Amino acid sequence: MRDGVDRLAGADPGLTQLRTATQAILGIVVAVGLVYGFVRLTGALQLPAAAGPPAVVTATNHALLIVSMLVGGILAMMAGFVVNDPSPRQQLVSTLLLPAPMLAAIAVGLLLGPYRVASLAWLVVLMTLAVYVRRWGPRGFAAGLVAFNGGFLGFFLHRQLSLGDLGWLAADVGLGVVAASFVRFVVLRDDPERALERMRRSWQQRARRLLDLGAETVAASGPRHRSRDGVDALHRHPHDGQLRRQVVRLNESTLIIEAQLVLTSPTSARVEAQELFGAELSLTNCARFCAALPHVLTPADAALRAGADAAVRAARDEQWPLVRDRAAGLREHPGSTERATTLVRRLALSLEQYAASRERLHHAIEERRRGVTVATFQPAVELASGFLPGSVPVSAQASTTPGRGRFERTVMPPYVRSSLQIAVAATVAVVVGDLVDGFRLYWAVLAAFLAFMATTNTGEQVRKALFRVAGTAIGIVVGDVLVHATGGNVAAALPVVLVVLFLGIYLIRTNYTFMVVGVTMMLSLLYYQLGEFSWDLLVLRLAETAVGVGAVVLTVLVVFPLRPQRVIAAGVLLWFRALATLLDHSLDRLLGGETRPLRSDIRALDASWAALEAAAEPLRRATFGRNSTQLAEIRAVSSAARFYARSLGDAVAELADPHLPALRPAARDLRGSVAAIDTRLESGTHGTYVRAAALVERAARELPADAELAHLALRDLTLLDGALARFAAALDMQVRDHDTSDLLGGGGGGGHGAPSP
Template sequence: MGRPRGMTSQGVGDTLARLARFLVVSDPGQLRLRSASQTTSTLVVALACLVVTTKALGQPITVAMLGSVVAMFSAFVVRDRSAAGRLLTTGLIVVPASVAVTVSTLLGPIRVAADVGFIVVLFTAVYVRRFGPRGFALGMGAFISYFFALFLRAQTAQLPYLLMAVVIGVAAALTVRFLFQREWAGAELTRLTRALRASALDVVDTVDPLGAEGYTPPIPGRHEAGARRTVAERLERLANTALMIEDWLDRNVAAAHVSVTGNDLSRRIFDAQQATEQVAFAMRGADPTTLSDPVRRAFAALRVVLHTTPSDDELRSARRVVTKAEAAATGSDQESIVIRSVARAVRAHTAVHRVAAHAIEREAAGERSSAPDAPTPTEASDDEASPSEQKGWYARLQPTTRTAIQVAVATSIATVLGEMVSPARWYWAVLSAFVVFTGTTTRGEILTRAGHRIVGTVVGVIAGVLLAALVGHDPPVQLALIVVCVFFAFYLVAVANGLLVFFITVLLAMLYGLLGTFSIAVLELRIVETCVGASVGITAAYFILPTRTRETVREKVDDYLEALDDLIVQCVDSVVEPGREVDLVPAARRLDLALQALQTAARPLQVGASDRRSLRVAPASRARRSTARLVRVLEACDRAAHALTRAGIVAAAADPSSAPSEDVREALRSGRDDVRASVAALRSVVREAGGDSEGYEGTRAHAMEQTPVTALVERDPEHLPTATRIAVRALDRLDHAAALTRVRI
C-alpha cells in the first residue's frame, strides 16, 4: 500500500509542477497577473476611500461606485512605455473624466441631448487614438465616465460630489500605480527569463516526450500532424516571450540592472531562442524511443539548465556532459546533429541564466538603480500608417478617422434600436456597438469580437442569475464577488475577450443586487441589447468605409517578406565578408515583429480552418486553409531566418582571413539570389487581387532541384567555415519553404 501512495504523491507533484510551469509560460513575466492585481488593488483602495467619504457626506453608494469605476479603468487602460509616462497619463485622465461626467450629468434629463452627447464622446474617444497610447487612455477615460454617469442615473445636485469621486478615484490609481512601479526592473527581467526557460522546456518536452516526467511516449506513425502543430505553437510562445524581453530592453537600461549591455543581452536571448528552435528542427522526424544513451544524457543536461533554479554546480555539470557528448559526435548523422544542437542550447541558456542570476543577486543585496528608462522610440501614429491598397476615396482616410466614423454611425443606429427595445436600458446596445470596435481594425476582427461579446454575455447572465440566487442580498459577499470578478476579468482579457465580458456580466448581476434593482428581466434585456448593438457594429464595419481583413493580411505579408528579403541580404553579405562588425539581431527582431503582426491580422481568417483534405470544399474554406498554411510556412521561414542570422553573427565575429573561397562565395550569392527570387515570386502572388497561385507554379520545379549552394555543402561539408555551413542549410530551408507555397488569400 505504501508504494501506490508514493506514486500518487509523485504524480500529484508532477501535476503541480506542470501547472506551475504552465502559469509561468502562459503569462511571461507575470505581466497579466501584475496588471490584474494592480487594477483590482486600485478598485479596492478607491472603493474603501470613497465609501467612507460618501457616507460621511451623506451621499448614496452610486457616487462611490462612479469614482471606483474611473479608478479601475484608469489603472487598466494606461499603456505608456515609460514609467513617468504612465504616471502622467494616469493623472491626466481626471480632465476628460471630469468633463464627461459633467456633460453626462447635465444632459441626462434631456434624452435626445444625452444621446447626441454620448455619440460625440464615442466618436472623440476613437478619433484621439491616433495620438498613441495616451490618446487611447484619455479617450477611454472620457467614454467610461460618461457611460457610468448615465448608467448610475447621476443627478445634477450630485455633480460636485461626483467630481470629487473622480479626483479620489484617479488619486487612488496614481497611488497604486506608483507603488507597483517601484518594483525593481531586474525582478521583471528575472521573471521573463524564467518564462523563456519554461517555454524552451515545453519545446524540449514536445520533441522528446520520453524524458519529460509525467509524459506518455507518442505512438509512432500516429498524431504526427497534431505533434507538429504543438511544436509550432510552443515555438511561437517561445518567440513571443523573447519579444517581451526585447520590449523590456526598450524600456530599461540593461547595464543598470545586469552585468551586460542591452545589445549583449539581446544577442544572448536571440541565441537561446534560435538554439531551441534548432533542437526542434534537428529532432524532426526522429523517434524518441530509439535515441542512444549519449543523446539521452545530452537532453537530460538541457533539462537541468532549463530548470527554474539550477545551481552553479548543476550548470557546470550539464556543460561537461554536453561537451563530452559533442566531442564524440563528429559525424553528420542525425544523432550527431541532435547532440550538437542540444549542446549549443545548453551553452546559450546557461549564458542567459547567468545574467538573470546576477540580477537576482543585486536584488537580494538591495541595490536599486536610479537610471531612467531607456529612451522610448517614437511610435508611429496612425497618421503615418502606410496607405491601404483598398479602392475608393475613403482609402485616403486615416484608420482612426475611418473607425471613428463607423463608430458614430453604428452608435447612432444602436441608440435608436436600443430605445425601441428598452427606453431605460438603451445604452447597453450603444456600448456593444462601440466595444466591438475597441482594439480592432478589420471586419474579421470586429466579427470575432462581436461573437465573443454575445457568447460571453449569454453565459455571464446564466452564471450571474445562479450566483445571485445563491448569495441573495448580502452586501459584504456581493462586494467580495465584485472584486473577484474584476481580477479575473482583467487577468483573462488577453486570453479571450469573451472571458472579460463574462466576468463583467456576472459583476453587473452582483452590482444590481447591491443596488437593490436585480431582476432576471434586466439581465435578459442586457442579452437582447448586446445582440442588437453587436449586430449594428458588424453591419457598420461591413458597409461603412470597410477595412477588409484580406487586404490587411496581404499588406502584413508584404511587410514580412520585405523584412525577410532585407535580412537575407544582410546575413549573406556578412558570411561572404566575415569580420565586419554588424549587429543583425535588430533586423531579426523586426522580422519577428512583422510575423507577429501578420499572425494577429490573419487570425480571423483562420477561424474554422481545417487540416483535413477534401476534393470538394467551399471557396471560403479553401481560403481559410490557405491562409493558415501560408502563416505556418512563414513561421518556418522565420525559424530558418533565425539560423541564417546566427550564421551572419558568427561570421561577423570571425577573422577576415576566414572568408570562404571565391567559388563558395559565388555559390552563396547564387543561393541568396535564388531565395530572394522565391520570396519575390511569393510577394507578387500575395499582391495580386484574389491572391491565387496561378503563375507561381514555375518555382515549384526549382524547389525540387538541387541548388548550387546545396550541392556545395554535400560535396565538401567539412572544409567549409562554420558560418558558411549554417548559412547554406538556412538558405536551403528558406528556398524550399518559399518556393513550395500555394497562396489564396
C-alpha cells in the same frame, strides 16, 4: 491542466496582467470605502430627512450612495489598467489627468439629459471622439475611455442628478484618483527592474520546459510521418504542438524582455540583450533538432538517442560543464546515417552555444547591476501596456495600403477608419436600441463602443462583439443565481463579484468573455441595490447588447471594412520583406560583400512574424474550406521559414571567413525567386519560383570537409529554399527545380492551387 496553465503563463510572462488585475480590484475596494466614508461624513448627494416620506428618502439616499461609490470605483478601476507609463512620475501625471475628460463628459451628459434627441446625438459624437483621440497614443486612449464612461454615467444618471451636483461627483472622482494612486504607489509599488526580474524568471522556466519537452521527444522511439522539406517538423508528435508553442512563447518573452531592458537601463542593456538573443536562438534550434531526430534515428542509434536525451536534460538542469561533456561526446560518435549524424551534431552545437550564451548572460546581468555602461540599442518592438503590440502594426499597414478588391482601395489612418465606423455603429445602436427600450438603450451603446476597444480590424471587432454577447448571456444567468443565493446582501455578494471581476481583468487577454461575465454579475448586484432587479431586466440587457453587437458586425462588414484577408495579406508581406532583408544580407556576407549586423534583421523578422500570428489568430477557427487550408499552410510555412532564416543568419554571423564565390549562381536565383514572391504578394502577378537547392549543393561540394559551420549555413539555406518554394506553391506560383524540368507546384497542381492571401 498543464497546457492550460502554460497558456495562461505564456499570455502573461512578467505577471503584468496579474498585477494590473490586482491593482484594479484593490483600487475599487479602496475607492468604495473612501466614498462610503465621505458620504457618511458630509452627506454628499443625500436628501434631508424632511425631503419626503421616510421610506422614499431612505431608498433614494441608498441609491445615491451606490451611485457615488460606482463613480469612484469606476475611475479607480480604469486608472488601474489604462495607466501604463514607464516611470512612476509619468504614471502619476496620467492618473491625475483622468478626472478632467470624465467630469467634462458627465457635465455634458447631465446638461443634455432632459433633451432626448440632443442627448442621444451626444452619445454618438462622444463615442466617435473617444475613438479618434487614440491618435495621440496611450494617454489619448485613456482619455477617450474615461470620457466615454463619464458621458455614459451622465446619460444614465440625468434623472437622479443635475448639473448642480457636479461638485459632489467631482469629489467622488477625486477619491477614485486617491484610491488608485494609493494602491499603485503604496500598496503595489513596483518599478521596471522588478518587472524585468519577473520576466527573467518566467523566461528561465519556459526554457526549462522547452528542454524537458525536447528530451521527451528525443526519447520517443520510431519514425513518424514528416512532410517534405521538414517544414512540419514541429507538428507531428504528441509533444510537437507543445514544443512549438514553447518556442513561440519563448520568442515573445525574449522580445518583451528586450523592450523592458530599455526601460530599466538603456545605457547598459545591449550586452544582456545580445546574450539573451543568442540563448533564445540556440534553444529554438535545439527544439527544431529534437523534433527532427525521431524521424531519422534507427534502432541502431539507441546509444546516440540516449546521449542526446542526457545532453538535453543536462541543459535543462543548467549543468553547463556536463552539457559540454555530453555535447562533445555526441559530436564524436557518428549515427547510422549521414542525416542522423548531421542532426545530432547540430543539436550538440546548439546545446554548447546555449550553455555559453547562458553563462555570458549571467555575467552580463551582473555587469549591468554594477552599472557598467555600454552602447544603447533599439529593441525590435515597443511594448503596449507591457505586452507586444499584437496585430496593431499589421492592421495599420493594411489600413494605409490599398487592397486589391474593388471596395478596398480606400486608405486612411486606422483611427480615422475606426472613428467613421463607430459613428455609424453608434447611430444604428441608438436608433434600434431606442425602439427596443427607450431608457435601457445605453446597453446597446455600451456594447457597440467596447467592441472597438483594443481591436484593429474587422475580424477582431466581430470576434470581440460575439464574445460580449456570450459573456452577457452567461453573466445574467450567473448574476441571477448570485442575487438569489445571497439575498442581495452586499457583504455576501460583493466578494464574489470582486473575485469574478478580478478573473475577468486577468483573463481579458485570453478571452474577453470572462470580463463581460464579471461586469454583468456586478451590474446584477447593482440593480438589486437600486431596487430595479428582475429577470425581465436581465433579458432586456441581453437583447440590447445583441442590438449593439449587431450594429457593430453590420457596420464593420460594410463601412470601410478592414477585412481579415486584407490584414493577413499585409501581415504576410511585412513578414516576407523582413525575411527577404535577412536573406539578402546573409547572402552578401556569404559572398564576401558588404557585411551588416544580422541580429537586428533577425529581431525585425521575429517582430513581423509575431504581428502576423496575432493578426491570423482570430481567423484560426473562423475560416473554412480552401481559405482555412491556405491560412494553415501559410502559418506553418512562415513559422518554418523563420526558423531556417534565423538559424542561417546566426551561422553566417559566426563565420570567420564567409567568402564563398561558388554560391553566386544560387544567390542570383534565390534573389530572383524572392523578388517574384514579393511581386506576387504586392500586385498579384503570377511568377515562377526557381529552387536553388541544387546550386547550393554544388557550392557545398567545393567547401573543405572541416568547414563545419559553413556546411551548416548552407544546409539552412537549402531548408529555407525548400520552405520558400512551398510558400510560393501556396500562392499558386509555378515552382521549378534545376534538377528537373518538371513543375513541382502551382497552377492548381499538387494540391497547392490557392489564391493569394
